[in-house]
Amino acid sequence: MxxxxxxxxxxxxxxxxxxxxxxxxxxxxxxxxxxxxxxxxxxxxxxxxxxxxxxxLEKQKNRAAVQAPAPVERTPSQGPHSVAATPPRKDGEGRRRRAARRGVKEERRAGATGLAEPLGLAGDIEVDVSRLDVRVGRILMAARHPGADSLYVGEVDVGEETPRTLVSGLAKHVPLEEMQGRMAVLLCNLRPSRMRGVLSQAMLLCAASPEKLEILGPPAGAVPGDRVTIPGFSGEPDRELNPKKRLWERTQTELRVDDRGVATYRGRALEVRGRGVCRAQTMSSCAIK
Missing domain, CATH: 1.20.5 (Single alpha-helices involved in coiled-coils or other helix-helix interfaces)
Structure with a gap:
């Protein structure tokens, strides 16, 4: 066992x-x-x-070929190894050339950073307000922004297949119940921007004073998607405004509500053709923002 x-x-x-x-x-x-x-x-x-x-290596060769100095032109009287003499420059001419080079460098630097218009041309370019895509819209719903007491978040119908998301800083100026279903005037071709984590795809236009904001209203009978135009400016709006051109900022300074409460640009009314003009509800003689 x-x-x-x-x-x-x-x-x-x-x-x-x-x-x-x-x-x-x-x-x-x-x-x-x-x-x-x-x-x-x-x-x-x-x-x-x-x-x-x-x-x-190929890119370095191509770059070297592009940056190679041009051959020096020789006169018939010079020998094969002689170089054409460069006439001496006067001090004034040298200073002018150095200043020109500095100007070019500053222009390139400004264009790269987007901090300024090249060579200060912003004031020389005519602003065409028709490039702004201003439309009639209806605020379908609005609620308080979960992360900011001063903001509303909502949806707005501007005549497209789907509503756009709207973030507005009106919580301290307009009661929430007055936002629901309200007709408004909106700028629709600003580049969408994120506000406290929510992407806003349009901007409400408001009559504005230091103490008060009031939503601009379209004329009676206007419907979402109707374009708001200004007499004398008949161009087509940009698909999206280039932030570096600052077209909205340069235009906004001349948008005002006149003493009759009518929204204007350079004294001409913002209107929906065949319907009437856009107005502030109670405010007058103030800015539009």
Missing amino acids: EQKTNDADQIMEYFKQQVLLLKEKALLQASVREEKRLLVENAKLKNDIEDLKKLL
Whole structure:
């Protein structure tokens, strides 16, 4: 009986050793496969690096060719190794050229950063207010912004297939119940901007004083999507205003509510053709923002 027990223990020990050997073999095979995979990936990376080096060298050659100085023009009387003499410049001429170079550098720097119009041309370009996409809209719903007490978030119908999201800073000026279903005048081609985490896709136009804001209203009978125009400005609106051109900011300074409560630009009424003019509800002789 004891002999049988010893034989069973030996058999069990044998099987344990075999299991351990199989595990080691499986691990070895897995590491070999991983090593092969890494070798293949390394080879691909080396090829990518070589391609990038070639591309970089090609670009450097092209850049050097573009920046190479032009050959010096020789007069017939000069020898093959002589260079045409450059007449001396006067100090005044040198200063003018250095100032011109500085002006070009400043223009490039301003254009790259978007902080200023090149060479101060902003005041020289005629502002065409018809490039603003001003439309009649209906505020479908509005609620308080969850992250800002002074903001409303809502949806507005401006005559498109789907409503636009609107964020407005009117919570301290217009009661929430007066926002619901209200007709309004909106600027629709500003670049959408995020306000406290919500993307606003339009801007309400309001009569504005230091103490008060009041939503501009379209004429009776106007419907969402009707374009608001100004007599004498018949162009088509931009698809989206370029923020660097600051067209809205330069136009807004001449938008006003006159002493009769009519919204105007340079004294001409904002109107919906065939319907009438846009107005403030109670305010007059104030700015439009």
